[in-house]
Amino acid sequence: MPTGVPSLPLDTLVAQRFLIQVDGTNIASFQEVSGITSEIEVVELKANDALGKPILKKMIGATKPPTITLKRAADSSMELWNWHKAALDGDLIGARKNGSIVQLDFIYGEVARYNFYDAWISKLTASGMKAGDNSPAVEEVTIVCERLERVK
Secondary structure (H helix, E strand, O other): OOOOOOOOOOOOOOOOOEEEEEOOEEOOOOOEEEOOOOEEEEEEEEEEOOOOOEEEEEEEEEEEOOEEEEEEEOOOOOHHHHHHHHHHOOOHHHHOEEEEEEEEOOOOOEEEEEEEEEEEEEEEEEEOOOOOOOOOOEEEEEEEOOEEEEOO
8 A cells, every 4th residue: 555645534525515604694595606816926947057058947836716706596685695795896895705714524524615705796697588498597606806815
């Protein structure tokens, strides 16, 4: 058996079990979450070494905060619209919220938590309205944040 390989849990996380919290409160049910990313820009330095040979050095640059997308079946709740409207009205203090995306195991215990900070809704889309269609209308929000960290 190879050494240095961390022990991994036997069961993987199931994508369908998650919840969203904003300012410590669970919010409306969601169908999909995407955009949970951690990215660092790459700074490239092109130079020549002491013998004149070209070299390329890659260094750590600025971090790129993620853009999180949430999709849900639309309902009569105005909470997401009101959060977005604060930004539309220029109230960035009122629009900025902290939250979490929490992944759950098979018995709905918390197994992973991604906290996002100073987030606001930059885009809200209502779609899926079509005469004669039986599928639900969909509301999609794009959330930009200053920082994302996995704490569990």
